[in-house]
Structures are given as structure tokens and as C-alpha cells.
Amino acid sequence: MILTFALFIPWLGALALAVLNGWTQGQARRVAAASAGLSLLALVFAWLGFNPDGPLFQHIDEVSWVPSLGVAYRVGADGIALAVATMSAVLFVAAIFYPVETRGQPRQYYAWLLFLQGAALGVFLTLDLLLFYVFFDLTLVGMFFLIGRWGHGEAQTAALKFFLYTFAGSLLLLLGIIGLYLSLETPTFDMRVLIAEQPLAGTGTYAGLVFLALMLGLAIKTPLVPLHTWLPQAHVDAPGPASAILAGVLLKLGTFGMIRLPLAMMAETFATYALPVAILALVAILYGALVALGQANLKRRIAYTSINHMGYTVLGIAVAASLLTDNPAARQLALTGATVEMVAHGLITGALFLISGSFWQRTGDYALDHYGGLAYQAPLLTGFTVLAAFASLGMPGLAGFVAEFQVFTGTFAIYPWLAVLGVLGILVTAALFLDMLRRLFFGRLPTNLGHFPELSRREWSVLGVLSLGIVVIGVYPRFLLTLIDASSAILVGGR
Known part of the structure; x- marks a missing residue:
């Protein structure tokens, strides 16, 4: 349950800030810092309890959700996911503590930061391919509002460009995920099954198209040249702490996704x-x-x-x-x-x-x-x-x-x-x-x-x-x- 706690405690903090009025700047910041800090503490305990000589994925929680589609709430972590998730949690705590002009809306600002933390950690910690996509997309929503409402200069234009560009990448990612799902004899979104079975090994053009869709979607998020043009303006117009999260955490969703999806699930195709x-x-x-x-x-x-x-x-x-x-x-x-x-x-x-x-x-x-x-x-x-x-x-x-x-x-x-x-x-x-x-x-x-x-x-x-x-x-x-x-x-x- 430790990873579930780390994943959902920021969202509980965001919910409290969103529905309860009357928070001062200091109170909102302290609630946000406590929520983000507890999530970080849970990840530290998960790190300390991780056995390097054990199985690839550890600290697993699984609850059936849509059995007919093979969808379930599955969380777990390998060493790579734990390292990146813990760094991300540290950076969220830092961003919450760092001074910023919230323009009279501290409750909303810190709620969106916590929402974004929960979504980002979900990408790193989920073991269900459909939930990976859901969390991946939710990060766009959180960052869109942080840039558009608390940025400067042409912040709304930068936020819209960021959202549309990266959402297009998410749709390509979704196509690749559907291709992986349909390649299994018994369809499931369980990442562990896809990694173990390597269903697209040696399947030629179909595997190449699935790989292309996954890599294009993830390359936009990373971003790789020439799919990078959304990034500079988003950074320039975002508030400093949001820029820190955008660079320090959200770009890692692309590179982490390359490791978790094409590298782990399509090793033979990636080698090509x-x-x-x-x-x-x-x-x-x-x-x-x-x-x-x-x-x-x-x-x-x-x-x-x-x-x-x-x-x-x-x-x-x-x-x-x-x-x-x-x-x-x-x-x-x-x-x-x-x-x-x-x-x-x-x-x-x-x-x-x-x-x-x-x-x-x-x-x-x-x-x-x-x-x-x-x-x-x-x-x-x-x-x-x-x-x-x-x-x-x-x-x-x-x-x-x-x-x-x-x-x-x-x-x-x-x-x-x-x-x-x-x-x-x-x-x-x-x-x-x-x-x-x-x-x-x-x-x-x-x-x-x-x-x-x-x-x-x-x-x-x-x-x-x-x-x-x-x-x-x-x-x-x-x-x-x-x-x-x-x-x-x-x-x-x-x-």
C-alpha cells in the first residue's frame, strides 16, 4: 500500500484545497507541503524496502477494475521508477516551498501543483498500460493551468501551444498502446505480461508502426528535435516553480516511457x-x-x-x-x-x-x-x-x-x-x-x-x-x- 499512499496523498491535499475556502497563502502552502512531503516520505520508505536482488517489480498493489478489458488498478515499481519518482517528489516539495506570486489565488495554485504531482507519480508507478496513458494525459491538464493562469508574457498562448502539441503526441501514444494491447492472444493492459511475452517480437511492419507511434508520442514529450518547438516558449512564460516541474519532471515522462514501453515491451523492434x-x-x-x-x-x-x-x-x-x-x-x-x-x-x-x-x-x-x-x-x-x-x-x-x-x-x-x-x-x-x-x-x-x-x-x-x-x-x-x-x-x- 505504500506506493498507493504516495500516489494519492497529493490528490487528497489538492481536493482539500479545491473544495475548502478561506485559506491564506501560508496555510495553503503548508497543506501542500505536508501532502507533497508525506508522498516523498512514502517513496523513501519504498526505496529502503526495495530488494535489488528481488523481482523486477516490487511493492505491488492490484485491484480488478474492468476485467472484460484486462484493466486493473496496478501499481508497482522497479529501481528505475523509484529513482525517478523520488526525485520528482523532491522537486515538487521544492517547487511548493519556493516563493512565487500566486496573484491572490494560493489555494488554486497549490491545488494544481498537487494534482500534477499525483498524475506524474502515477505515470512512474502504474503497471497498467491504460492507466499509464490516463496519468500521462492528466499531467497536461495540470501544467496547462499553471502556465496559463500564473505565467507571464504570452502565457495563455504558450499554455495552449503546449497543450495542443503534447496532446497530439498523447494521441499517437494511445494508438501505440492499442496496438500493443491487440497483439496479445489474451488482451490485457498488464505491463508485466507485455514485458514477459514480448508479443510483437518479429512481426515486421505492424511492430514497426506500433513502435513509431509510441516513439513519436514520447519524443514530443521528451522533446527530441524537431518535435521540440513547444518547449522554449512554455518555459519562458511559465512561473519559475512550474518551469522547474516542467523540465525536472514532465520531460522525464517521455524518456521514462521509452524505457517502460518500447524498450521493455518491444526489445527486438527497438533493437532494429x-x-x-x-x-x-x-x-x-x-x-x-x-x-x-x-x-x-x-x-x-x-x-x-x-x-x-x-x-x-x-x-x-x-x-x-x-x-x-x-x-x-x-x-x-x-x-x-x-x-x-x-x-x-x-x-x-x-x-x-x-x-x-x-x-x-x-x-x-x-x-x-x-x-x-x-x-x-x-x-x-x-x-x-x-x-x-x-x-x-x-x-x-x-x-x-x-x-x-x-x-x-x-x-x-x-x-x-x-x-x-x-x-x-x-x-x-x-x-x-x-x-x-x-x-x-x-x-x-x-x-x-x-x-x-x-x-x-x-x-x-x-x-x-x-x-x-x-x-x-x-x-x-x-x-x-x-x-x-x-x-x-x-x-x-x-x-
Whole structure:
């Protein structure tokens, strides 16, 4: 029942905020933080109770729902799901605590955040394919309202574009799910059955079309180039905490879905198309980094680095799917690295978007050229931004390095030329973050900027927790790798 508790306690908190009036800003935030915190605590207990030597899925709850269709309430988690779900819960707690202008509607704002947390955790924890789709779609609703009602600039346009674009991807995903369902002799939406039976192994064109539908739907969510155009504007116009959730959690629904659906359920078909997927990932790595380097808007620059980093994740997944060489150790390493990249990117880019929210709260401006010299006025803000930037560019001793090293080591063993070209993305990423730090914090302070307030206690407390996670994973990743390795070994056939 522990995963059921983690899944539904945020929705109970959201329901309380939605139906009961009279909440002050502080009261609404505390209720939301308590709900999100209890969900996080449940996931921590599930992590501690997970047996790496046990079966792939553990902590299973199952209740029959629509037996005639093979639909049931099924939740359970492997090490990959637990790692990503726990990171997501941490980020939701951080987003709830972080200061934001709720425009006189704190009850509604925090209710939508909790609704979004429940839906996102549902994607990671469900073992029913139909429920996976339901939760996947519900996340669109929560983020649509967070951007449209509490964003700035052309927020409503950005929210509508986000919803329509990603909803189109969801419909493609639904077609792929129906194709998987109909491929079974005894149709069921039980993910465990689909993983065990591999019903589309060696079925040619039909399997290829199902794989294409799944991958297109998930690639839009990730997003992969050229299906990324909804992302930058959604980030720029969303409030800082919503941007942190969008990048840190919702993008992971795409990459996690690639692991849970095509990689786990269509291993033979994915192996056939692994190289084209890996090439698309390389394009995302290089394109995301190069375009980010050219951005003069702080949030837009960070948004394009997310495209770059999701490229690393997809590259690791594609390498794990490849059967070009009989090297399960390298494939397992790449899949573990892809999962660590999801966790690291969530913490790192989540922190960067929260920091960008602090800039907006103080000046209402994201233009890099309008800043400079802030290291003298805001040393704490400078320190946290430097740490997150260095982690994002893959500095050893920080979380980003652990993930990227594993992804590129595994890739080099399977597709060495892709690994060599992909490393160029790291060089460009280093350049864009160093340039960002120089323009924000060093040089002369612009005369029109005036006094720039230092981080408040709530801001530096939240950023301190995220930074601690970044450093701990970078220095002592064993606790995370032990959880992930067992599941990645089973998925690539190394155990």
C-alpha cells in the first residue's frame, strides 16, 4: 500500500484545497507541503524496502477494475521508477516551498501543483498500460493551468501551444498502446505480461508502426528535435516553480516511457531502430547546446539545455536497446547512465529554473545583457547558480558527470563515433554556461539595475537541499546506482 499512499496523498491535499475556502497563502502552502512531503516520505520508505536482488517489480498493489478489458488498478515499481519518482517528489516539495506570486489565488495554485504531482507519480508507478496513458494525459491538464493562469508574457498562448502539441503526441501514444494491447492472444493492459511475452517480437511492419507511434508520442514529450518547438516558449512564460516541474519532471515522462514501453515491451523492434534513434539523440545533443549558446534570454537558454540533456538520456536508452554487439555490460551501463541523467537533470535544471524565477521576482526581466556584477550584491545566488551550472556542464564531483560518463562509456562500446561527436555537445554546454555566469554575475553592475536583493531564507534553503543532492550523487553515487543497476540489468538481459 505504500506506493498507493504516495500516489494519492497529493490528490487528497489538492481536493482539500479545491473544495475548502478561506485559506491564506501560508496555510495553503503548508497543506501542500505536508501532502507533497508525506508522498516523498512514502517513496523513501519504498526505496529502503526495495530488494535489488528481488523481482523486477516490487511493492505491488492490484485491484480488478474492468476485467472484460484486462484493466486493473496496478501499481508497482522497479529501481528505475523509484529513482525517478523520488526525485520528482523532491522537486515538487521544492517547487511548493519556493516563493512565487500566486496573484491572490494560493489555494488554486497549490491545488494544481498537487494534482500534477499525483498524475506524474502515477505515470512512474502504474503497471497498467491504460492507466499509464490516463496519468500521462492528466499531467497536461495540470501544467496547462499553471502556465496559463500564473505565467507571464504570452502565457495563455504558450499554455495552449503546449497543450495542443503534447496532446497530439498523447494521441499517437494511445494508438501505440492499442496496438500493443491487440497483439496479445489474451488482451490485457498488464505491463508485466507485455514485458514477459514480448508479443510483437518479429512481426515486421505492424511492430514497426506500433513502435513509431509510441516513439513519436514520447519524443514530443521528451522533446527530441524537431518535435521540440513547444518547449522554449512554455518555459519562458511559465512561473519559475512550474518551469522547474516542467523540465525536472514532465520531460522525464517521455524518456521514462521509452524505457517502460518500447524498450521493455518491444526489445527486438527497438533493437532494429536503435541506431536511427541514437542519431536523433545526437542531433538533440548538438542542436540543443548550439542554440542555447545563442540565446540572450536566461530562461530560454536553460530551456534549450534541457533539449541537450534529454538527448543524452535518449542516447543511453538507444544504446541499451542495441544488439549490434553482444555486450550487455555496456548496454546496462548506458541504461543506468540514462536513468541517473534523468535524476541529475531534474535536480540541476530544477534548481536553475527556480533561480530564474528569483530573477523574475526581483526585476521582471530575463535578458542576460541587463545584468552583470551581481556576485557582489548576491553572493548566495551566485554560488548556487555556479554550482548548478557546473553540474549541468558535467564537472566531476557533481551529479551531471556521473550520468554523462556512464552514458558515453556505454555508447563508446557500441557506437564509438556517436560518442566522439556527442562529446562536442559537452564542450558547447561548458561554453554557454560560462558565458551565462559571466554575463549575470561578473563585470560591472548596470547603473539602472539598482539594489538587487539577496536570496531569502526560503529560497536559499530550497536551493541548498537541491544542491546537496547534486553533490551527494556526484561524490557518492553508490546508493543511487545500486537501486538502478538491478533493474537495468534485467531489462537488457544481463541478469
